Amino acid sequence: MRSAPHKPLSALLSQILVAYTVELDSEFERRMLETQAAARLSLVIWLNVLQFLTDGPVSVRTLASRALTAEEQGKAVLGCLERWGFILLQPGKRAGFGSGRGIRADWPVRLTASGESAIRVWPELILQIEARWSKRFGDDATRLRRSLEAIEHQIDLELPQGLPLAILRLPEFGPRKSAAEDGLPLPVLLSRVLLAYALGFERESRTPISLCANTIRVLSDEPIPEAEIPKRTGCSGETAGIGWQHKPYIIVERDPARGRGKFVRLSEAGIKAQHEYYSRTRDIEEKWKKRFRTATNEIRESLTTLLKRGELSEGLKPPPGTTRAGAETPALGRFDIGPAARQRKRDLVIQTEAFVRDPAGSLPHYPLWDMNRGFGP
Numbered sequence: 413m414r415s416a417p418h419k420p421l422s423a424l425l426s427q428i429l430v431a432y433t434v435e436l437d438s439e440f441e442r443r444m445l446e447t448q449a450a451a452r453l454s455l456v457i458w459l460n461v462l463q464f465l466t467d468g469p470v471s472v473r474t475l476a477s478r479a480l481t482a483e484e485q486g487k488a489v490l491g492c493l494e495r496w497g498f499i500l501l502q503p504g505k506r507a508g509f510g511s512g513r514g515i516r517a518d519w520p521v522r523l524t525a526s527g528e529s530a531i532r533v534w535p536e537l538i539l540q541i542e543a544r545w546s547k548r549f550g551d552d553a554t555r556l557r558r559s560l561e562a563i564e565h566q567i568d569l570e571l572p573q574g575l576p577l578a579i580l581r582l583p584e585f586g587p588r589k590s591a592a593e594d595g596l597p598l599p600v601l602l603s604r605v606l607l608a609y610a611l612g613f614e615r616e617s618r619t620p621i622s623l624c625a626n627t628i629r630v631l632s633d634e635p636i637p638e639a640e641i642p643k644r645t646g647c648s649g650e651t652a653g654i655g656w657q658h659k660p661y662i663i664v665e666r667d668p669a670r671g672r673g674k675f676v677r678l679s680e681a682g683i684k685a686q687h688e689y690y691s692r693t694r695d696i697e698e699k700w701k702k703r704f705r706t707a708t709n710e711i712r713e714s715l716t717t718l719l720k721r722g723e724l725s726e727g728l729k730p731p732p733g734t735t736r737a738g739a740e741t742p743a744l745g746r747f748d749i750g751p752a753a754r755q756r757k758r759d760l761v762i763q764t765e766a767f768v769r770d771p772a773g774s775l776p777h778y779p780l781w782d783m784n785r786g787f788g789p
Contacts, residue, residue, distance in 0.1 A: 418690075418694065419777075420625070420689075420690070420693035420694075420697070420777070421609060421693070421696075421697050421700070421708070421711070421712055421715075422606060422609045422610060422613070422621065422625065422693060422696075422777070422778065423625060423777035423778070424712060424715035424716060424719065425602055425605060425606040425609065425711075425715065426606060426625070426775070426776055426777055426778045426779055427715075427719060427771065427772065427775035427776070427777070428556075428602060428715055428718055428719070429575075429599060429602040429603060429606060429779060430646075430775050430776055430779050430789045431724055431727065431728060431767070431771060431775060432455075432541070432545070432598060432599050432602070433454060433455050433456070433599065433779070433788065433789055434728055434736070434764070434767065434788070434789060435541060435544075435727040435728060436455050436537060436538070436541045436599075437452070437453075437454050437455060437786075437788050438730040438731055438734050438736050438737075439537060439540075439541065439731060440452075440453065440455070440530075440533055440534070440537060441731075441734045441735065442731040442733060442734055443533050443537065444529065444530065444533065445733060445734075447529055448526060448529060451498075451526060451529075451530060451744075451786075452735060452741070452744060452785060452786040452788065453496075453498070453530060453744075453786040453787070453788075454781065454785065454786045454787045454788035454789075455534070455538075455574070455599060455788075456574045456575065456577060456781055456787050456788075457489075457493070457577075457786065457787050458530075458531070458534040458574075459572070459573040459574030459599065459600065459603070460479050460481065460489075460572060460573070460574040460576070460577055461475070461479060461486075461489060461490075461493070461577075462493075462498070462523075462527065462530065462531050462534075463531070463534070463573075464478045464479060465499075465521060465522075465523050465527070465531065466531055469520040469521055469522045469523075470520065470521060471517065471518050471519065471520055471521070472486065472487065472490065472501075472515060472516065472517050472518070472519050472521060473517040473518065475490075475521055476517075479572060480570065480571070480572040480585065481572065481576065481577075481583075482583060483517055485576070485577070485579060485583075487515040489577050489787070490515060490521060491513070491515065492744075492783055492787075493527075495744075495745045496526075496744040496745040496786075497524055497526050497527075497745060498523070498524055498526050498527040498530060499521055499522060499523055499524060499527055500521075500522045500523075500524055501515060501519050501520075501521060501522075502516075502519050538597050538599075542597060542598060544727070545598065545727075548723045548726075548727065549718060549721065549723060552714060552717050552718055552721070553718075555710060555713075555714045556598075556711070556714035556715065556718065557598060557601065558710070559707045559710035559711035559714055560598075560601040560602065560605055560711060561594065561596075561601060562704065562707035562710075563605050563608075563700075563704050563707050563708070563711065564592070564596070564601050564604050564605055565592035566703070566704060567588065567604060567605075567608045568587060568588050569585045569586070569587065569588055569608065569611070570585055570586050570587065570588045570589050570590060571585055571588075571603075571604045571607050571608065572603075572604075572607075573600045573603065573604070574599070574600070574603050575603050575606065575607055575779055575781070576607075577781055577787055580620050580622065580623075580657055581614060581620050582607070582610055582611055582614050582620070582621075585611070605711070609696060609700075610778070612696050612699075613692055613693065613696060616692055617688065617689075617692055619661070619685040619688070619689070620657075621689075621778055622778050622780060623657060623658065623661070623685075624685055624686070624688075624689035624778075625689065625776075625777035625778035626645040626646075626647055626652060626776060626777060626778055626780065627641055627645060627652060627654075627658060627661075627662075628661055628678065628682055628685050628686050628689065629645070629686065629689065629777060630644035630645055631662065631676060631677060631678045631682065631686075632677065632678060632683075633677055633678055633683060634677060635663075635665055635675035635676060635677040636675060636676060636677070637667075637673060637674070637675055637676075638653075638654055638664070638673075638674040638675065638676050639673075641653070641654070641676065642759070642763075643762075643766070645776055645777075646763065646766065646767070646774045646775050646776040646777075646789075647776050647780045647782075647789070648759060648763070648780070648782040648784070648785060648789070649759055650782050650783075650784055651780035651781075651782050652780070654674070654676060660679070660681050660682075661678060661679055661681050661682030661685055662676050662677065662678060662679055662682055663676070663677050663678070663679050664676055665677070697712075719771055719772040719775075720772065724771050725767075725768045725769070725771055728764065728767045728768045728771065729768055730764055735756075735757050735760050736760045736761065736763075736764040737761075737764075738757070738761050739757075740753070740754060740757055741753065741757070743756070743784070744784075744786055752784075756784060756785070760785070776789060
C-alpha cells in the first residue's frame with residue numbers, strides 16, 4: 413500500500429481522537445458491566461446526545477437544537493438509543509419502533525434506568541481519562557492541549573462538542589455565538605479542531621473527507637481483496653465496507669484465478685480523488701499556518717510525538733471482561749449472544765490488537781462511527 417510522505421494534520425487529529433475514544437469506551441463498558449448488562453455506548457453519544465438530557469426530558473426538536481444537529485439525523489440516532497433501551501420516546505408501540513421513522517419533533521425524550529446509569533458514568537470518567545493522559549504524557553499532553561486551545565478559540569463557527577454521527581457529508585454550521593472556553597475536555601478540543609479542518613476540506617471537495625482519508629487512501633490501481641480494506645483503514649467492516657457511496661471511485665472485480673471473492677481497485681475518478689485529498693490537505697495546512705501561526709506546527713509536533721510514544725499503546729489495551737478484550741457480550745438491545753455479536757467481537761479484537769501493535773500505522777485517518785458498536789470506532 414502506498415503511503416503519503418506527509419500525513420495530513422486531519423489524520424493525526426483523527427488518530428489521537430480515536431485512541432482517546434477507544435480507551436474511554438473500554439473503561440465505560442467495564443464500569444457499566446459492574447452495575448448491569450453490557451452497554452457499549454461510545455463517548456460520541458454522550459458528547460452529541462445524552463449530556464443534554466441530564467436535567468430532565470426535552471423535546472426531539474430542542475435536543476437537536478442543543479446538539480447542533482439536523483432533526484432528521486437526530487431522529488435516526490434516537491431510534492437506535494430507543495431500541496437499545498437507553499431512552500424512551502413515546503409510550504406504547506409505534507410504527508418503525510427503534511428507527512427514526514415515525515418520531516415527531518415535539519415528542520419528549522426521556523432517559524430509562526439504563527440511560528440514567530450511563531450519564532452518571534461519563535462526567536467522572538472523562539475527568540479520570542484526562543488525568544491519565546496528563547500523567548502518562550506529561551509535557552507532551554500539556555503542549556497538545558495548549559495548541560488545540562489556541563486554534564479552537566479562533567474557530568469562527570458554532571460547532572458541536574463531538575463529530576457528527578452517522579453521516580457522509582458534513583452539515584453546515586452557523587457563525588460562532590458561544591465564547592471561547594478554557595479547560596474543555598480533550599476529546600471536545602480534538603473534535604472541534606478536526607471538524608473545522610474537515611469543513612474546510614469539504615467546501616472545496618466533491619468527495620467527503622471520510623471517504624478520501626480511509627477507503628480511497630488505502631486503494632490504488634492494483635486490485636486488493638475487499639476484506640483487506642477494514643484492516644488497512646483501521647475502520648470496522650460495516651463502515652469501511654464497499655457501498656453506494658464508493659461506486660464512482662472504485663472498480664470491483666472477481667478474482668479470475670479463484671472465481672470467487674471481490675477485489676477492489678481505484679477508478680480514474682478514485683485516483684483523482686486520492687491525489688486531490690493530499691493536495692487539498694497540504695493547502696489547508698498552509699492556510700492554517702498563516703491563520704493560526706505557530707499553533708499549527710505545534711499541534712502537528714505534539715500529535716506526532718504522542719503517536720510515537722509507547723504509552724499510547726498501553727492505553728489502548730482493553731480491560732479484562734470487555735468486548736475488545738475478547739469477552740462475548742450480546743449486541744446492544746439484546747440478551748442473547750448471536751452469530752453477528754460473535755463476529756463483531758472477533759472484528760473488535762483484531763482491530764484492537766492492530767491499534768496496540770502499531771497506533772500510528774493502524775488507527776483510522778478519519779473517525780467513522782459504527783452504529784453496531786454503539787457509535788464507537
